[in-house]
Amino acid sequence: MTDLNKLTIAEARDALKKGETTSVALTEACLAAIDAQGVLNAVVHKTPELAMEQAKAADARGYADAPALSGIPLGIKDLFCVKGVDTQAASDILKGFKPEYDSTVTTKLFENGAVMLGKTNMDEFAMGSSNEHSAYGPSVNPWKVDDRQLTPGGSSGGSASAVAADLCIGAIGTDTGGSIRQPAAFTGTVGIRPTYGRVSRYGIVAYASSLDQAGPMTKTVRDTAIMLTAMSGHDMRDSTSADIAVPDFEAALTGDIKGKTIGIPREYRLDGLNAEIAGLWDKGADMLRDAGAKVVDVSLPHTKYALPAYYVIAPAEASSNLARYDGVRFGHRATLGAGDGINEMYEKTRAEGFGAEVQRRIMVGTYVLSAGFYDAYYNRARKVRTLIKRDFENVFASGVDAILAPTTPSPAFGIGEVSDADPVQMYLNDVFTVTLNLAGLPGVSVPAGLDTNGLPLGLQLIGKPWEEADLLNIAYSLEGSTGFVAKPQKWW
């Protein structure tokens, strides 16, 4: 077999079962692709020794009755703790940090036989939509249509780039405001953010704890289903992880969506919405209708307030979560001058260790939580969050099974094109994705087609809480209808 790194998880699994290949061969193919990643800068800490050890173990165990991900090489976002492996959250403040424990997600993946290829690039502490805010430098999108280098999106940009460029068979990311779905849309790949509480957050570097969820990033909907089954489940170490049975998500992929009701939210049809994206959205609705679903207009009246609410709540939680980076227990400590005391140590350490966007969000969070502003900003945002969740509850109570919307307001943009001087411009990337984080709902991005320049665009399906099986089945139907098979041509 040639180009083993181009296989999907399902294809690799079947080839391993039939004895047509080995995990060692798969892993070597991916490691070679990673060594040739060049400017993509998708994998930032390579773990070839660990990968080969895990691959050999999977091959030795054999593939009859093997667990779901046996021998499958994956990329792991730099946000997940893996014992003895650099875990930096793309920040200088965690340079050299090697955790003494594993995240629950990576533990589950390894128990399911997965092979870890390395850590993938991201925006620092998962704060960003372009992977430009990274201590490793930006990751680059393998899709390229002119002289420009395009962003793979963010924050899980390295995972998206690695999956799209076939540096790995699958990957994992995290999604606080769109960080799985937006990069998936920008790279023509699939990614799901599960219901809040579906996947344990233990051992994942925290950004905004009430919004963070981990999920798979893959080449197909089937692969996402396979990985999500392996990653999900209750964990005593995360009190917000739900003690709810995990279905076999792959088994739910029948492609039969007859009788399902799909909502089209009118508030997502923004003034000046990119015409190609609007057209693709209509086409997606037609495809679901042709597959037997009923398509109805719905209203989510507080949509407009989701982004401003997010940019209060997420920085507030971040300012609290990131208080732990103080130069005492782990990570960077600034060199101190004569007479510097503990406050100077904190202030210098954090100024040196955190990048500009992270500093900005910590300080915004500090401000909205400070005395005198707590009610005006933080409490008000939490009330608006209640209203946003209620919007979705009303729509689902009216009989809607899933909501169809674009994933992003534009295709991938060029690195450096969205100015750092106006952070709000960058925040607008998350306008379609952030709503469901606030409501705790699952959402999946599926590649829907190419724009006239040849760049991938994604459509997003938003589901009811704990109904990822149904949601993935609808996504599976949509994936089949779009027939999206385009891949970036290798130029890197």
Add this chain to the structure above:
Amino acid sequence: MSIDTDTARRVAKLARIKVEEDALPALAQEFSAILGFIEQLEEVDVDGIEPMTSVTPQRLKRRDDVVTDGNQQPAVLKNAPDAREGFFAVPKVVE
């Protein structure tokens, strides 16, 4: 709301992030832009609405109040920038 340099300085202090004096005006301007964006929330009628505390209504799991972990001093200190004699070391706090 417009954020002035004094407020930016105070917020940086509260956040324990050193910001040089000459960087404060630009920082204040960024804050102003972000807060201007956030202020859209004032348009929303939130009378009688409860602030969200938990996005998925659930009773948190309980367990017996016993020690389940511990005795890992070397692992806990492993990544410390300055660990001495089983402690985290910091600059002198008390004169």
